[in-house]
Amino acid sequence: MKVSTKGRYALTVMVDLAMNSNGNFISLKDIATRQEISNKYLEQIIAMLNKAGYLETARGNMGGYRLARKPEEYIVGDILRATEGDLTPIYCLTENGECVKKENCKTHDFWKGLDDAIEKYVDSKTLKDLISE
Amino acid sequence: MKVSTKGRYALTVMVDLAMNSNGNFISLKDIATRQEISNKYLEQIIAMLNKAGYLETARGNMGGYRLARKPEEYIVGDILRATEGDLTPIYCLTENGECVKKENCKTHDFWKGLDDAIEKYVDSKTLKDLISE
DNA sequence: TATTATACTATTAAATTAGTAGGAATTGCA
DNA sequence: TGCAATTCCTACTAATTTAATAGTATAATA
Numbered sequence A, B: 001m002k003v004s005t006k007g008r009y010a011l012t013v014m015v016d017l018a019m020n021s022n023g024n025f026i027s028l029k030d031i032a033t034r035q036e037i038s039n040k041y042l043e044q045i046i047a048m049l050n051k052a053g054y055l056e057t058a059r060g061n062m063g064g065y066r067l068a069r070k071p072e073e074y075i076v077g078d079i080l081r082a083t084e085g086d087l088t089p090i091y092c093l094t095e096n097g098e099c100v101k102k103e104n105c106k107t108h109d110f111w112k113g114l115d116d117a118i119e120k121y122v123d124s125k126t127l128k129d130l131i132s133e
Numbered sequence C: 001t002a003t004t005a006t007a008c009t010a011t012t013a014a015a016t017t018a019g020t021a022g023g024a025a026t027t028g029c030a
Numbered sequence D: 001t002g003c004a005a006t007t008c009c010t011a012c013t014a015a016t017t018t019a020a021t022a023g024t025a026t027a028a029t030a
Helices: A005-020 A028-035 A039-051 A076-084 A108-122 A127-132 B005-020 B028-035 B039-051 B076-084 B108-122 B127-131
Strands: A055-058 A064-067 B055-058 B064-067
Touching: A005 A028, A005 A039, A005 A064, A005 A076, A005 A127, A028 A039, A028 A064, A039 A055, A039 A076, A076 A108, A076 A127, A108 B108, A108 B127, A127 B108, B005 B028, B005 B039, B005 B064, B005 B076, B005 B127, B028 B039, B028 B064, B039 B055, B039 B076, B076 B108, B076 B127
Parallel strands: none
Antiparallel strands: A055 A064, B055 B064
16 A cells, blocks of 8 residues: 555655756756656656656756646646556556446445545645645 | 555455354355455455454354454454555655655655545444445 | 767566465364 | 364465666757
8 A cells, every 4th residue: 555656756856846946957867866766767757757748858968857837737646646557545446447346345435435535635735735835 | 556455355354244244153265255255365364353353263163253343343444454554655654664854855744644634534434334335 | 079968668676465385273063 | 083174374486566777769059
């Protein structure tokens, strides 16, 4: 029941960019050094954030990354889903999850409730909430 | 961010016992068959529930398991923690987790809030809530 | 054109998960 | 008394996932 490094690092990166960029491009290396995360591994995580359209990038010398929007326009749940995959605590609740016994499964509603509690929380916070806390 | 089979099966077992035992001992084999779970694997999970003091057992022929208390006296969070280990979504929040940077880590409070939401939910439900839903 | 970046893809070591396997101890019943 | 059914206990293992590492191609700037 742990969030993987993908989700954790992704959020850390977004917070780092929100706090340190000031509109400038920041290199991956700078972020990795500052946050003490493996350079090459972070590259893959940033790639996911990039594919999700959350970043603007500049290649080449003096290049790097910056946020594509204002911090208050990022919902933390979205950042996590883009990197962790869906956040549902059990497979039955997945879109593709075929829970055959759903009807007479007494645990199903409990798990659904847990899922709701998680989604509700992560979707109630924006990046801005985090950096101003 | 998934609950493992340990926690899921454990809860399934407890619900099964609550619904099918009526004060009688039920064999592991019956539960495993009814819930379509591997006999031998379930054995290990029931052992954890047993060690936590949640079950009464009868060995030998005609033996089996039954709940040690009434369904309303089991908090679902406790059942999950006994089998899954602690439910905190990241290691920083663990008892032993030494989060050195906690003070100036902007994500820490967010994760703590997620943990709170999860614990609050799982500790608000008893076994009785599940079987009567 | 050398340097400093991102972009992309493949490989791998370690850990975890989900189960298998086998046998010892205990009890009820014929 | 002995057999069958059951819990109890420990060791092993296959598959999957996680967290990286590695290498190369592409791009931009001074």
